[in-house]
Amino acid sequence: MGFIRWIFALTVLSGWCALIGTALFIALYEPSETAPTGELIVVLGGDASADGALNAQTAQRVSTAVALFEADAAPQLVMRGGDGVGDALRNEAVQAG
Numbered sequence: 001m002g003f004i005r006w007i008f009a010l011t012v013l014s015g016w017c018a019l020i021g022t023a024l025f026i027a028l029y030e031p032s033e034t035a036p037t038g039e040l041i042v043v044l045g046g047d048a049s050a051d052g053a054l055n056a057q058t059a060q061r062v063s064t065a066v067a068l069f070e071a072d073a074a075p076q077l078v079m080r081g082g083d084g085v086g087d088a089l090r091n092e093a094v095q096a097g
Contacts, residue, residue, distance in 0.1 A: 036073060037073050037074065038074045039074060039076070040078050041078065042080070043062055043077070043078070043079045043093075044081070045079065045081020045088075046061070046085070053088070054088050054092055059092060062092045062093050062096065063092075065077055065079075065093070066093050077093065079093065
């Protein structure tokens, strides 16, 4: 019975340490003011309607990718989507600049 209590105590202690460590990380985290850099920016396509209009989430991904591209975060912008979504992504990026 004593062994099970030790296991339980260690489990509870580990849980508390994880919670405290996570809270400290969140409290001490300072986000970077500069955009991350890389070799390319990848935009994964979502839904597009039959007329080629993107849904709101996909349009937001495209505009964020274009903003990163314009900030020189990467020299290439790659967009992927199936069944006409790729063309809609390209058109949205061209319209965004």
